[in-house]
Amino acid sequence: MSGLAAFNPSNDYHATRQRSNGDASFFPVIAPIIHHREVGTSKNIRGVHEIKPAILEGFGAFVGVAADTLLDRIYDSNALQAWVKDDIALSDQWLLSLGLKTSHVRTAFVDHLAVYPGNAMTSHGDFLPQVGVNYAWDADNELFTYYAENISAVPITVFTTQTFNPDVKPERSRTLEAGWRHGRDGLHTSLSVYHIDYRDRLLQINNCALLGTCPSLVANVGAVRKLGVEGSLQWNFLPDWTAYATLNYGDSRYLENYASAGDTVTTAGKTTVDAPQWIASWELRRQYGGWFASVRGKYVGERQASYTNDLTAPAFALWSLGAGYACQTCFGLPSLRVQANVENLTDRDYIATLGQSGFSASDPTGAGTYVQAGAPRMFFASVEIGF
Numbered sequence: 107m108s109g110l111a112a113f114n115p116s117n118d119y120h121a122t123r124q125r126s127n128g129d130a131s132f133f134p135v136i137a138p139i140i141h142h143r144e145v146g147t148s149k150n151i152r153g154v155h156e157i158k159p160a161i162l163e164g165f166g167a168f169v170g171v172a173a174d175t176l177l178d179r180i181y182d183s184n185a186l187q188a189w190v191k192d193d194i195a196l197s198d199q200w201l202l203s204l205g206l207k208t209s210h211v212r213t214a215f216v217d218h219l220a221v222y223p224g225n226a227m228t229s230h231g232d233f234l235p236q237v238g239v240n241y242a243w244d245a246d247n248e249l250f251t252y253y254a255e256n257i258s259a260v261p262i263t264v265f266t267t268q269t270f271n272p273d274v275k276p277e278r279s280r281t282l283e284a285g286w287r288h289g290r291d292g293l294h295t296s297l298s299v300y301h302i303d304y305r306d307r308l309l310q311i312n313n314c315a316l317l318g319t320c321p322s323l324v325a326n327v328g329a330v331r332k333l334g335v336e337g338s339l340q341w342n343f344l345p346d347w348t349a350y351a352t353l354n355y356g357d358s359r360y361l362e363n364y365a366s367a368g369d370t371v372t373t374a375g376k377t378t379v380d381a382p383q384w385i386a387s388w389e390l391r392r393q394y395g396g397w398f399a400s401v402r403g404k405y406v407g408e409r410q411a412s413y414t415n416d417l418t419a420p421a422f423a424l425w426s427l428g429a430g431y432a433c434q435t436c437f438g439l440p441s442l443r444v445q446a447n448v449e450n451l452t453d454r455d456y457i458a459t460l461g462q463s464g465f466s467a468s469d470p471t472g473a474g475t476y477v478q479a480g481a482p483r484m485f486f487a488s489v490e491i492g493f
Contacts, residue, residue, distance in 0.1 A: 178217070182214045182215075183214075186209070187207070188208050202239055213259075227274070230276070235255055246289060246290040249285070250283075251284040256281070258276060285299065295337070302332040303329065308327075309413070328361065329360075335356075336353065346394045385404075398430055402426045411469070412469045414468045417475060419477070420457070424456070427448045439493075446488075
């Protein structure tokens with residue numbers, strides 16, 4: 107568990123697409139205490155394969171041996187969230203969406219082994235507005251724009267640093283998005299541009315080796331700006347055939363340097379860690395009666411693995427296959443679904459996850475950056491029977 111996110115500061119914001127009668131709505135949400143406990147023996151293994159895949163040479167993922175660490179920690183989080191929202195149909199073509207959120211998340215920490223002192227922290231955003239405008243150009247085309255402010259609560263790893271910092275602030279974001287949608291005769295497309303400003307951006311700073319009792323530091327490092335374009339396509343080009351595709355380009359950069367242990371880390375203008383500029387996915391699917399089959403793929407571009415961009419994880423592309431049969435009231439059963447899948451069809455070596463113990467300011471050799479290797483080629487088969 108990496109923390110309770112009050113709202114997600116991503117570019118996944120979309121204005122309401124559905125006309126309404128203009129009635130306002132208010133939604134208070136009071137979450138009961140979320141109880142999260144880490145207890146027992148944690149086995150930290152820095153190697154998965156007996157032979158290193160070439161893709162992981164230079165990273166610290168396969169250095170050292172397994173280590174045992176005793177843990178007995180409790181995190182109790184209590185969240186209060188409320189929002190009010192109103193969709194106003196100004197005319198047959200114009201729709202205005204207005205919203206306001208508020209969020210308070212308080213987390214208390216207790217370490218029964220007294221490795222770290224007990225503490226508590228509250229993350230709150232009192233005034234988080236959202237405004238959206240839709241314009242129905244004609245029956246097939248729509249233009250939209252959207253503005254939203256959000257927060258992301260401080261992660262629970264803030265409690266397990268060598269010195270607890272009560273001044274860490276929740277990350278805040280302001281998102282502006284605008285775009286176009288089209289739908290006609292089995293073809294649905296969208297294209298949008300977005301701009302995200304982050305304040306008090308939270309970084310996980312690598313503080314030591316990957317051990318359960320020594321996680322990374324959590325620090326606010328100032329502002330981050332992200333600009334991007336994303337598009338999607340769904341095309342039913344034949345009665346039984348459908349093609350899907352998405353493409354996203356995002357340029358995310360730190361706008362300020364930050365201080366660590368009295369030194370200035372020159373991150374201004376650098377690309378943010380673990381944020382590929384290019385991400386794409388695609389699928390070709392056929393459905394014929396109860397039979398179905400698909401071929402899918404995705405591409406993830408290069409990712410920076412240190413705050414000063416002197417370590418990079420390479421890009422990768424993955425392919426998958428799937429096929430099966432589904433029916434209702436067949437073979438004497440109410441419903442039946444049989445499916446087989448092959449994931450990572452080409453058995454590609456790739457880095458799935460970066461920064462298992464946080465990221466370093468500078469790590470040109472990769473010795474202090476821990477990663478997870480992606481899963482090799484895998485075969486799955488499943489049978490689902492409804493009663």
